[in-house]
Amino acid sequence: MLSLHQLTCFLATYEHRSLTRAAEELGYAQPSVSEQVRTLERHLGVPLFRRVGRGVVPTTAADTFRPHAERVLAAADEAQSAVASIRSFETGTIRFGMFGVARLYGGAGLVADVLERYPGVRVELVGRHSMDVQENLRRGHLEAAMIAVAGLSSEGMAITPIARDELVYVSADPTRLTSPMTAKRLAEAPLVMAESTYRDSDSARIVLRRMLHEAGYNPGTRIEVEDVETAVELVGRGLADTVTNKGAAVQLLPRLAPDAGWVSLRPRLYDTLAIVHRAGATLSPAARLMIELATQRIQAIIEPV
Amino acid sequence: MLSLHQLTCFLATYEHRSLTRAAEELGYAQPSVSEQVRTLERHLGVPLFRRVGRGVVPTTAADTFRPHAERVLAAADEAQSAVASIRSFETGTIRFGMFGVARLYGGAGLVADVLERYPGVRVELVGRHSMDVQENLRRGHLEAAMIAVAGLSSEGMAITPIARDELVYVSADPTRLTSPMTAKRLAEAPLVMAESTYRDSDSARIVLRRMLHEAGYNPGTRIEVEDVETAVELVGRGLADTVTNKGAAVQLLPRLAPDAGWVSLRPRLYDTLAIVHRAGATLSPAARLMIELATQRIQAIIEPV
């Protein structure tokens, strides 16, 4: 089996025209280098040096082999330094999972943070929804993520809550916003809810459903849409009300439903934003970086837990 | 220490997304591949795969590392096949030592033989004189050679005689060519001799000197020149006579001295053409090839020993 070590010994010997000096340069004893070169010759089936009295003389085969050997070692160096530059964030790709509406919570700013500090890296923020992200985590396609979680239990996952995001009731009808929304009134309201695909597993909707259920209600929604934006826009048109994260409401109301307002629920409900990764995994430097930056960003916007 | 073996295991694992299948492909047990990959990860300081339930998933570091690893292995393959093609004479340089006037004995034909059989190779016929060649052999710059030797002893050299080349007396004076040349008459003749640089060590001149010395003569030469051609030309002009190899005389007389002729010496003297290389050396395929071809050529022209 050809080895890089053999090539190193060969090149040092070639350049010094001497096994002894090659060994000195490499920090080995002379017979060690001699053995490596001999093994290489045996492997190639061609003598590379003629042992002549004092010193060694390269054969024409060695002349031909040398540039190839140099190329191999150069490629190996390059491979290692490529990884080294990944480790120091000079290059490489950082992939991180994010809940779907992270764009409303400064996801772009997070990417900007990373790129400012490490201009050479590529950044991938992956995830159309927290559940989608959890699936990717489970399959190993993601190392770590920041998502919204309903409870704090998920098989084999380490979940670290970092902030809580209040759920609020949004309506274009001012009379419904005069006091905190109770389960009773909520159950009677015509609702448009976002995240239709993940209606069963969306954390906000789980929390909401649980609250209504405990109060004895089992309500349906009037309208199902995917985007929070669409839901808010429908609220703005007075076609329904909705429940969404306070952060989303603050962001979207002025633009999409200027006449609507929001009010807390009674009891208050919260979505938990958390850092999630596989339990027991040692996180890469890139993941730790993203976790730190994402946590800072979120906690600057939303109430820390 | 980075090794090619680690890279091989890494790539197989990357492609199969599985250590087990990588091990199958490579013909190892699964823990062996696992260990190689782990060692590589430790060496690079970066995890390359996430071990997830069933199978492994490459990290972005692995994505970046892969093309580099492939380049290294490709370069290594190329290096090996470059040498393999030397071994099979598809390429590379064949260097062979030759006595200086080999051009008169079909040296060009020898090169043609090699190139015809192995169009890709470079051929170097090295040596301005047999002594010069012996020096290069001694220093290891040449592996093997065909040269003229006076005796059959040379320290540490393996000498295999393959042909003998008679020495003849060349003159433009027909009266001197009526009978074989004796030492007595030779000592009295005005001589032009070639190989002035190597006058002391040239094999033909050693043989000649020995013959004269044994007969009690200690003659000088009238003219010293380097080239046989010049010597023969001077003979053609009647300025002196010369002693040279019969092969050279046959070649050169018609062209350079049409009126001159040659006659044997009494006793007959011979230059010995021999294959020479370091004693105890194992010859490379290239050297064996050249020895065979050169021997065939020479023995087709000159009387085999």
Place this chain on the structure above:
DNA sequence: CGTTCCCCTAGGGATCCCCTAGGGCTCCGG
């Protein structure tokens, strides 16, 4: 002709390479 230089061989200790055996986790089908 002795000294020096440099390669070789010999032999042994440490390391590594790769194996088998067995444990734990995940996924899947009954």
Place this chain on the structure above:
DNA sequence: CCGGAGCCCTAGGGGATCCCTAGGGGAACG
């Protein structure tokens, strides 16, 4: 829900390799 299958892991051991020191021998040089 539970057993089987798939896959990775660790543990431990045999054999090869790596690298060392010690010493021999040939070539170069004063």
